[in-house]
Amino acid sequence: MIEQLQTLLILQDLDILIKEMQDKKVQAQEKKLGFSLGNLEKLEKAREELSGKIDKEILKHYEKLMQRYNRAVVPVRDGTCFGCFIKQAAYLHFRESDDVLICEHCSRFQFRIS
Amino acid sequence: LLEDEKPQESERGKEHMKKKDFLSFFDRELFIPELKARAKNDILQEMVNLLSDRKKVKNAPTTLSTILEREKLGSTGIGGGVAIPHSRSLMVDQITVLFARSEKGVRYNAIDKAAVHLFFLILAPPQDPGNLYLPFLGKIVEVIKEKKNRDKLMKVKDYDEFIDFMDKVYKV
Numbered sequence: 001m002i003e004q005l006q007t008l009l010i011l012q013d014l015d016i017l018i019k020e021m022q023d024k025k026v027q028a029q030e031k032k033l034g035f036s037l038g039n040l041e042k043l044e045k046a047r048e049e050l051s052g053k054i055d056k057e058i059l060k061h062y063e064k065l066m067q068r069y070n071r072a073v074v075p076v077r078d079g080t081c082f083g084c085f086i087k088q089a090a091y092l093h094f095r096e097s098d099d100v101l102i103c104e105h106c107s108r109f110q111f112r113i114s
Numbered sequence: 115l116l117e118d119e120k121p122q123e124s125e126r127g128k129e130h131m132k133k134k135d136f137l138s139f140f141d142r143e144l145f146i147p148e149l150k151a152r153a154k155n156d157i158l159q160e161m162v163n164l165l166s167d168r169k170k171v172k173n174a175p176t177t178l179s180t181i182l183e184r185e186k187l188g189s190t191g192i193g194g195g196v197a198i199p200h201s202r203s204l205m206v207d208q209i210t211v212l213f214a215r216s217e218k219g220v221r222y223n224a225i226d227k228a229a230v231h232l233f234f235l236i237l238a239p240p241q242d243p244g245n246l247y248l249p250f251l252g253k254i255v256e257v258i259k260e261k262k263n264r265d266k267l268m269k270v271k272d273y274d275e276f277i278d279f280m281d282k283v284y285k286v
Binding site: 006014021026029034037040070113 | 186187188
């Protein structure tokens with residue numbers, strides 16, 4: 001998998017983790033079950049470091065997608081985008097110069113699964 | 115993973131989990147009677163490798179990274195020789211549970227600093243937050259907080275014995 005896309009996938013999962021851990025109810029439940037929870041700043045710092053590894057244009061597009069949808073990076077299987085579920089006529093590159101693919105309909109980043 | 119599709123988790127969505135739902139999350143293919151790895155990160159890697167080999171996760175490096183990030187927040191080694199690494203992740207379509215064991219034990223930075231022998235790796239998709247994922251986590255904790263249950267889990271010979279035991283030990 002392309003490095004930028006791999007980093008985006010990790011960032012997306014990290015964003016989900018941060019969002020969940022910001023929920024006071026979830027925090028309380030985890031603590032009640034016996035899990036020790038440190039400072040969320042550790043995760044935010046990790047996010048900052050990870051974001052720094054991503055091309056600025058790609059990151060900007062990712063942030064925009066995350067505001068609009070629940071996820072910015074989705075699988076594509078047999079040409080169907082698993083974000084908008086529309087079959088694509090062709091694979092669209094985010095930029096002509098790179099191999100990062102986006103959906104031609106919803107513009108989410110895509111990773112292929114078989 | 116499908117955005118507009120209600121996940122299995124929400125179809126079952128109830129505060130109090132039925133026994134059959136609880137048991138259904140375990141998977142014969144995700145059972146490691148004796149881990150080969152001896153260090154925390156290697157153990158997590160070994161478990162993720164199995165998830166990947168069994169095609170239970172979309173992307174192994176992302177899955178491992180998510181689990182490791184969760185560990186940064188606080189060790190999931192909850193004491194008594196048990197660790198429950200867990201997180202939500204888009205890399206799974208449904209609640210995915212892997213059971214693993216290490217007879218020798220592993221240093222895991224657990225809260226009681228004791229070696230960890232029993233592992234329940236739990237991943238859940240982000241949809242329906244807190245619906246069944248946390249209740250399931252709670253049920254696991256309920257089972258393993260009793261020493262006699264932990265002792266029994268150390269002795270189960272195979273998956274059939276494991277699931278029979280989980281069946282017997284489940285309390286409503």
